Amino acid sequence: MSLLDIDERILELVDLVDLDVSPFDDKKAFDRQVDVGFVEGGCSNEYNVKELREFRKHCRILISVGACAINGGVPAMRNTIGLRECLEAVYLNGPSLEGAGMIPNDEDLPLLLDRVYPSHEIVKIDYFLPGCPPSGDAMWEGLKALLTGKAPTLPYLLCKYE
Amino acid sequence: MVAASFKFNIDGIEVEATEGQSVIEACDEAGIYIPRLCHHPELPPSGNCRVCTCKINGRHSAACVTPAAHGMVIENDTPQLTSDRRAVIEMLFVEGNHPCPYCVASGDCELQALGYRLGMVAPTQPYQWPERKIDATHPDIYLDHDRCILCSRCIRASRMEDGKTVFGFEGRGIAMRLNVDAQGGLGETQMAAIDKAASVCPVACIVIKRHNYQVPNGSRRFDKTPIGSDIEAKRTRRQS
Amino acid sequence: MHPVEVIEMVSFYAFFDQTPRGRNRIRLSKTPISMMNGAREVAEAFGQSLGIAMGETSLDGMFTLEWTNDIGMADQEPAALVNGMILTSLTPLDVPGIIAALRHEEDGLGLSSYPPTAAQALKLPKSNVRPSLIQAGPLLTRPVVRARGLKAALAMTPEKVIEEITSSKLRGRGGAGFPTGMKWRLTRKSAGKEHYILCNADEGEPGTFKDRMLLAEFPDLVFDGLTIAGYALGSQHGILYLRGEYAYLWETLQETLRTRRSLGLLGANICGRQGFDFDIRIQLGAGAYICGEESSLIESLEGKRGSPRDRPPFPTERGYLQQPTAIDNVETLICAARILEKGVAWFTSYGTKESAGTKLISVSGDCARPGVYEVPFGVTVSELLDLVGGADAIYVQVSGPSGHSVAPKDFGRSIAYEDLSTGGSTMVFGPQRDVLDVAMQFAEFFVEESCGWCTPCRVGTTLLKQGMEKVLAGRATLSDLSEMEALGQTVVRMSRCGLGQSAPNPILTTMRNFPELYEARLAAVPFTPLVTLHDALREAVAVQGREPLSEET
Numbered sequence: 005m006s007l008l009d010i011d012e013r014i015l016e017l018v019d020l021v022d023l024d025v026s027p028f029d030d031k032k033a034f035d036r037q038v039d040v041g042f043v044e045g046g047c048s049n050e051y052n053v054k055e056l057r058e059f060r061k062h063c064r065i066l067i068s069v070g071a072c073a074i075n076g077g078v079p080a081m082r083n084t085i086g087l088r089e090c091l092e093a094v095y096l097n098g099p100s101l102e103g104a105g106m107i108p109n110d111e112d113l114p115l116l117l118d119r120v121y122p123s124h125e126i127v128k129i130d131y132f133l134p135g136c137p138p139s140g141d142a143m144w145e146g147l148k149a150l151l152t153g154k155a156p157t158l159p160y161l162l163c164k165y166e
Numbered sequence: 167m168v169a170a171s172f173k174f175n176i177d178g179i180e181v182e183a184t185e186g187q188s189v190i191e192a193c194d195e196a197g198i199y200i201p202r203l204c205h206h207p208e209l210p211p212s213g214n215c216r217v218c219t220c221k222i223n224g225r226h227s228a229a230c231v232t233p234a235a236h237g238m239v240i241e242n243d244t245p246q247l248t249s250d251r252r253a254v255i256e257m258l259f260v261e262g263n264h265p266c267p268y269c270v271a272s273g274d275c276e277l278q279a280l281g282y283r284l285g286m287v288a289p290t291q292p293y294q295w296p297e298r299k300i301d302a303t304h305p306d307i308y309l310d311h312d313r314c315i316l317c318s319r320c321i322r323a324s325r326m327e328d329g330k331t332v333f334g335f336e337g338r339g340i341a342m343r344l345n346v347d348a349q350g351g352l353g354e355t356q357m358a359a360i361d362k363a364a365s366v367c368p369v370a371c372i373v374i375k376r377h378n379y380q381v382p383n384g385s386r387r388f389d390k391t392p393i394g395s396d397i398e399a400k401r402t403r404r405q406s
Numbered sequence: 407m408h409p410v411e412v413i414e415m416v417s418f419y420a421f422f423d424q425t426p427r428g429r430n431r432i433r434l435s436k437t438p439i440s441m442m443n444g445a446r447e448v449a450e451a452f453g454q455s456l457g458i459a460m461g462e463t464s465l466d467g468m469f470t471l472e473w474t475n476d477i478g479m480a481d482q483e484p485a486a487l488v489n490g491m492i493l494t495s496l497t498p499l500d501v502p503g504i505i506a507a508l509r510h511e512e513d514g515l516g517l518s519s520y521p522p523t524a525a526q527a528l529k530l531p532k533s534n535v536r537p538s539l540i541q542a543g544p545l546l547t548r549p550v551v552r553a554r555g556l557k558a559a560l561a562m563t564p565e566k567v568i569e570e571i572t573s574s575k576l577r578g579r580g581g582a583g584f585p586t587g588m589k590w591r592l593t594r595k596s597a598g599k600e601h602y603i604l605c606n607a608d609e610g611e612p613g614t615f616k617d618r619m620l621l622a623e624f625p626d627l628v629f630d631g632l633t634i635a636g637y638a639l640g641s642q643h644g645i646l647y648l649r650g651e652y653a654y655l656w657e658t659l660q661e662t663l664r665t666r667r668s669l670g671l672l673g674a675n676i677c678g679r680q681g682f683d684f685d686i687r688i689q690l691g692a693g694a695y696i697c698g699e700e701s702s703l704i705e706s707l708e709g710k711r712g713s714p715r716d717r718p719p720f721p722t723e724r725g726y727l728q729q730p731t732a733i734d735n736v737e738t739l740i741c742a743a744r745i746l747e748k749g750v751a752w753f754t755s756y757g758t759k760e761s762a763g764t765k766l767i768s769v770s771g772d773c774a775r776p777g778v779y780e781v782p783f784g785v786t787v788s789e790l791l792d793l794v795g796g797a798d799a800i801y802v803q804v805s806g807p808s809g810h811s812v813a814p815k816d817f818g819r820s821i822a823y824e825d826l827s828t829g830g831s832t833m834v835f836g837p838q839r840d841v842l843d844v845a846m847q848f849a850e851f852f853v854e855e856s857c858g859w860c861t862p863c864r865v866g867t868t869l870l871k872q873g874m875e876k877v878l879a880g881r882a883t884l885s886d887l888s889e890m891e892a893l894g895q896t897v898v899r900m901s902r903c904g905l906g907q908s909a910p911n912p913i914l915t916t917m918r919n920f921p922e923l924y925e926a927r928l929a930a931v932p933f934t935p936l937v938t939l940h941d942a943l944r945e946a947v948a949v950q951g952r953e954p955l956s957e958e959t
Binding site: 084 | 297
Binding site: 214 | 408409410411413414417418694711716718853854855856857858859860861862864865866867868869872892893896899900901902936
């Protein structure tokens with residue numbers, strides 16, 4: 005969503021690119037190859053992995069955007085704890101629970117991975133745009149580079165891990 | 167008695183040094199920045215992090231523990247060394263748990279600042295996700311072991327400056343951890359918030375309680391200018 | 407002293423504990439040689455018989471069972487260290503007898519004094535270390551007459567002794583090859599309250615055991631060498647730093663020292679030489695490979711963690727207790743004693759131009775006659791293989807994990823400082839062995855033995871091991887390999903001491919010399935994830951009791 009932070013520059017952008025699959029439209033799945041994909045968020049369950057693999061399959065260049073995609077972010081706080089302990093702490097032994105709890109186990113729920121993985125540990129990532137979120141300027145800088153066929157590099161003031 | 171002075175060469179620049187100075191001290195004085203992490207100008211050097219490794223007379227040596235000597239030829243700012251240093255910074259990022267977005271030191275963190283300066287966009291070595299503890303037993307200080315990079319600054323400061331020996335290492339190899347001088351945690355040691363050891367941590371492992379976020383993100387030490395700019399400014403001033 | 411300092415030291419050494427462990431401590435050696443000779447089966451037998459897994463302590467507190475890195479017995483493995491005593495050539499059938507003997511408490515085995523005595527060891531089955539010397543050369547030709555070299559030295563001035571050693575071109579036998587004469591001269595001329603001469607008997611490089619053999623079979627020659635060095639560099643104090651694994655030699659070494667004192671070979675005015683007072687003490691290590699590195703050894707001798715020091719200052723200027731110190735390998739000291747006894751010309755008539763004399767080689771693995779061989783420098787790997795009965799080797803690891811992985815194409819290379827420099831460890835692997843599996847075990851070894859002081863070694867060794875795991879699982883890609891190689895080179899360039907600088911060698915040298923083995927295991931895709939989806943979901947499947955939604959794993 006930090007793409008929107010590029011503000012009015014988005015008007016410039018729409019003249020130059022076609023948006024295919026994105027949260028801005030209602031298209032949920034790829035039906036063709038695209039040039040560039042941006043992924044945000046790490047992989048915490050099997051669905052995330054599937055979706056990320058779909059992105060990799062359909063994007064010529066895949067970019068990992070933001071701290072969660074790069075190191076798992078806040079969800080990765082569970083990574084040092086272990087999945088079982090984490091689920092039990094939340095659903096069985098939590099201090100706010102009344103009565104016996106249960107770990108949600110609906111068959112439609114995707115299974116959680118043993119930890120939250122950054123995107124580059126699941127698929128090949130071509131470039132990274134760090135930040136939490138990356139600033140509009142950083143996004144714009146990255147986009148400009150890609151549009152001119154260059155590797156995105158960020159100047160000091162735009163490269164932030166936070 | 168005035169210490170004898172002599173010259174050496176770093177990246178083609180002549181630097182004047184005096185007997186007893188380390189390479190890093192002499193270069194700092196001359197306004198030439200050698201990236202470093204565990205080194206602290208007010209503490210004896212320890213050579214833990216190896217970020218300041220230079221090629222000195224053809225051999226890789228850490229500039230913080232190498233005495234400057236007449237006629238030395240040093241390579242510092244080379245693509246190879248930058249890449250090796252970046253790899254070492256990456257190792258530290260994946261060895262501990264370093265979530266910059268919600269870390270109190272972000273913008274003020276020397277590890278992060280070196281990542282920026284050395285061109286690390288994202289660490290790509292596998293994250294190790296070690297299980298580490300937070301020690302909040304002290305009324306004024308908390309210890310967040312997730313962030314510890316085992317630089318030994320606090321150990322040195324506590325032993326040499328504070329005369330207390332509050333900190334030490336425990337274990338060896340990848341299992342090595344920072345340890346405190348009491349089984350019940352930092353709160354049971356002689357540590358005080360005014361100790362040197364409380365103010366030398368390059369990351370957010372030793373944090374003084376109730377003093378954070380006084381400087382907002384965006385206005386912190388390394389938000390606008392790269393780490394080492396202060397040192398480099400000395401040289402720029404001299405030249406202009 | 408602060409508690410934090412005590413823990414700092416105790417937690418560093420494998421032989422110290424912070425919590426009580428079993429009264430009987432069974433430590434099985436896990437060198438690749440031990441493993442291929444059946445250590446796993448022996449471990450299982452111990453485990454079954456005691457009802458515990460490796461690393462665990464029995465409920466009654468009687469036994470702790472664990473793996474340990476090399477214990478210097480590679481010619482008679484599987485071997486174990488039991489309460490400091492050595493058991494060799496173990497099979498699963500030996501296990502019940504060993505446990506029964508240890509349970510027999512009135513024998514005092516479980517509460518044995520440390521270091522153990524030979525009388526205690528006699529009560530344990532398989533507690534017999536076979537003499538390891540298979541082939542003696544000029545250096546070790548018997549008879550060995552005690553103090554001959556020493557008396558010859560004492561007839562000269564100390565400066566003349568150093569001159570003799572210098573012209574003999576003797577170089578350090580630990581593998582680094584520093585000229586011994588120069589080391590002694592530098593130490594002698596350094597100013598200090600005291601001068602120290604240390605004998606490095608911390609031979610921890612997996613696969614080497616020649617120093618153990620020398621200490622067991624030629625202790626007087628070692629002490630002659632040490633005393634000569636003491637005389638040459640103006641020292642009154644010699645210290646033998648004996649690795650904890652060799653504690654079983656303590657009793658006989660002390661006995662040798664007592665005899666030497668009674669003969670006037672130690673103490674005041676040695677051999678009647680007025681003013682030459684010198685004595686030797688022995689200090690035990692406690693299980694840390696890094697302490698074979700000389701500056702770590704000094705730290706350890708001072709009762710601290712065995713982390714290396716930064717140099718300069720070199721030990722020759724400021725070493726043990728900040729005083730001028732020379733540290734020499736056991737074999738180097740024996741060479742020195744013999745050079746004084748037999749002359750420089752005798753010594754330099756063996757070996758090559760840059761590597762004078764002979765070298766003791768510890769041979770183990772897939773060969774007919776494992777043991778110690780004295781060979782002249784310049785001998786080729788294939789000559790050595792013929793000698794030991796290992797001609798069908800497909801791979802030889804020269805100088806231990808930190809050394810060189812040599813492929814058959816290079817068996818014509820020679821053992822010498824100018825070619826394959828070695829401390830003596832030579833592990834031979836036959837056609838049935840998996841070279842990369844051995845490299846993996848070496849990578850693990852460095853993870854366990856890294857001292858942790860510096861980042862590249864502390865973290866890099868773990869990352870390299872993880873990279874190697876991916877290779878062995880057949881999941882590494884070409885780019886994983888090039889990244890692993892780059893990482894290994896960074897660790898070599900950036901590490902603080904020789905351990906880190908050589909820790910990537912097993913991987914880097916097998917990559918160079920056995921590229922086809924890596925290629926055969928490559929995943930033929932551009933990318934594979936760090937962990938397979940199947941593995942990443944295993945815990946959830948166990949917790950939730952259902953299978954993943956997607957078929958693809």
